[in-house]
Amino acid sequence: MTLETPIGSPAPDTLPGGPGRPARPGHDGPPTGLAPGLLARARGIRISAPAVAVLVLAVCSFVGSLVLQAVLYPQGSGDADEAAYVLQARMLLDGRLTLDAATTQPFFQPWLTGVHGGHVFTKYLPGWPALLAASQAVFGTMAVAPAAVAACWVVGAYLLARELFDDTWTALAAAVLLALSPLVLLHTALPLAYACCAAVLTLASALLLRGARTGTRPALVGGGALVGFALLIRPFDTVLVVAPIALFVAARRWRAPRELATRTGWAALGVAPLAVVLFAYCWHVTGSPLRLPLSASDPLDTFGFGPRRILPSEPSFPFTRHLAEVAFWDTLQAAPSWYFGGMGLIALAAVGLAAPRRRAERLLLLATTAAVLVGYFFWWGSAFAGPGLRNGLGPHYHLAGFTPVVILAAAGARWLWALLAARTPAARRRARPAHGARLARPTVLALAAAGLVALTVPTLPARIDMQHGVNEGNDFLAALVPDDLPGPALVVVTPPVPSQYTQVPYHTLRNSPGLDGPIVYAADIGPGIAALPDRMPDRAIYRIRPGELVDADVPGSYRGSFVPLRRVAGTRIEVRVTARPPDTTGAATTGGAASTGATTGGATSGGTANGGTANGFGAGPGARLYARLGSEVRSLALAQPTAGGAFTATFVLTAEGAGGPGVLTADGQSLPAELVVGFADGVGQSAGGWEERFPLVRRAAGDLSLLAPGLGWRRLPGGTDGGGSHGGGAEWLAARVQPTLDVELAAS
Helix, strand or coil, X not given: CCEECCXXXXXXXXXXXXXXXXXXXXXXXXXXXXXXXXXXXXXXXXXXXXXXXXXXXXXXXXXXXXXXXXXXXXXXXXXXXXXXXXXXXXXXXXXXXXXXXXXXXXXXXXXXXXXXXXXXXECCCCHHHHHHHHHHHHHCCCCHHHHHHHHHHHHHHHHHHHHHHCCHXXXXXXXXXXXXXXXXXXXXXXXXXXXXXXXXXHHHHHXXXXXXXXXXXXXXXXXXXXXXXXXXXXXXXXXXXXXXXXXXXXXXXXXXXXXXXXXXXXXXXXXXXXXXXXXXXXXHHHCCCCCCHHHHHCCCCCECCEEECXXXXXXXXXXXXXXXXXXXXXXXXXXXXXXXXXXXXXXXXXXXXXXXXXXXXXXXXXXXXXXXXXXXXXXXHHHHCHHHCCCCCCCHHHHHHHHHHHHHHHHHHHHHHHHHHHHCHHHHHCCCCCHHHXXXXXXXXXXXXXXXXXHHHHHHHHHHHHHHHHHHHHHHHXXXXXXXXXXXXXXXXXXXXXXXXXXXXXXXXXXXXXXCCCEEEEECCCHHHHHHHHHCCCCEEEEEEEEEECCCCCCCCCEEEEEECEEEEECEEEEEEEXXXXXXXXXXXXXXXXXXXXXXXXXXXXXXXCCCCEHHHCXXXXXXXXXXXCCEEEEEECCCCECCCEXXXXXXXXXXXXXXXXXXECCCCXXXXXXXXXXXXXXXXXXXXXXXXXXXXXXXXXXXXXXXXXXXXXXXXXXXXXXXXXXXXXXXXXXXXXXXXXXXXXXX
């Protein structure tokens, strides 16, 4: 086997689909024959130098993706959508297309899923998850799938540029520029579908254009099959890319309608089987072959202006033309920095567009990128992509229009290179160049490469730093969960902002499709979480609260808690409260009336309601202990602490019957609800507050069930209403309340 054809030579490229290969109608590749003949031909196969170069580059991209996944993106980018793709891949490995809604709702429904006919389906189509599943099944990891996408994208860029311009120099330059672009490096290291669809469409475009030009059936059928597979990943991207190609081919072949129809038929033959799979999948999960899961999960998740929403559980917002325009210009401003060479590459693309010869091919590339830009002008998600355009996921919705710009830049560089060669003294004299002339072009090439690197490198530190922040957050979250939990565990996930999905904002807290892993994560949906012990009675229950402050009074206090939970159930629950106000003077001076130890209506208070104070312990006039359920509040004014500087009280919660002093009744209350137990050290703006909030449900037998301990909340002095209402205002912080407030629940 020998290498031949120096880079830049017009000799044919021997990669599959190389446009320089001689083609015979209806046949591509060596003719069939006996095995000895095939062996003889195989011994004579010659691989060109450009073919070797692009294959080496593809291998480097493959390895680079694996390295990036291991070093910089070990658990992804932090985007919660990644969890949806990984879940769907695991579902396919389990032989599932949907999940049982009765099992997953309301605590375990995954992010980005909809419900139809009692079954939960993901919003995304199965094409990319199928590749992730195949990677896991064959290699034991899903990391190989993004790496393979990186390699295939490089090869696809080479083949497409080679087909359009019939020049190996341009094709190799396009492959190199694409492989080194930050946006490609990022997305081929993540379990997101954008890069896969872009790579598949690049390969499909190369094969379809070659098949349309030569009539080669394998290229037409293969290109059609890749289009069909792209439909199983991102159908809208597929339409935006294929439509300009169809118009280009039709314009070229309109004088030969029969030939055009025949070649279109072969391409359609490749599309058809996977199109059938698409329709069958949609029919199974949404009830209609023409209804995609994306909009089936929520009709407001669609293109166009108006109210838009990702899921029925999430708030909607008005997507206006103004927001679309802002998103469009933000995308145009941020996009150049994601190419290798930044604005330098964009300048080369402009040159490539204006260069002479093959004008139709250049306009095709422009039309493809323009179609993607215009199409996503009407996509409401573009308005939310703004914060990540610079240092996050970049212009990821527009990734299908990325490759044409790179190829135009390569074509521009090729034209400038040829222009430089034509102006050298050697070219003019047609004689052996002088030593300086021989160095001119390599020097220009080195300077150009250095310039592109210089324009790219400054964009990387901020992006790397942002990802390091994501990784640190993932490590912090993982450190909160002990490695030695005894037996199977059920972990309630309580984020700072309530969510019905554990993957928002903690994308790494994922469940197996069958909810049978050693740890099952449940979303803290509010008071209804108290029903969890009946859903999974064989699992020990814990709560993880990453945003909890250890001490709200200390700026920068350490955050995070992981505590075991226990169920307290019965028709009568005693709530024993102890408050130990922080020492505000350093001395335990007391004042006010003496404690009476009065017991009234089932509640025992450590003080009377005469407005006395215990200033040495931080309890001022109006200090009180209270319990609240719905609109019912029972409070006890405090006077003097007991021995040790503590106030104590006991409230009672009953399942039925009338309430009274110190007694709260769930009869007539809307359950699930929160039982709130708190301590306020005064009234007005200067008062602080401590609360512990317990989720409460009524079980089928009629008794009450709570989970303890409750959630701690702290209100710093300067808030409103020191009497104990919480109202969800910003002054209440998720914080540890012990030892100031200690609440014990006991069924009696």
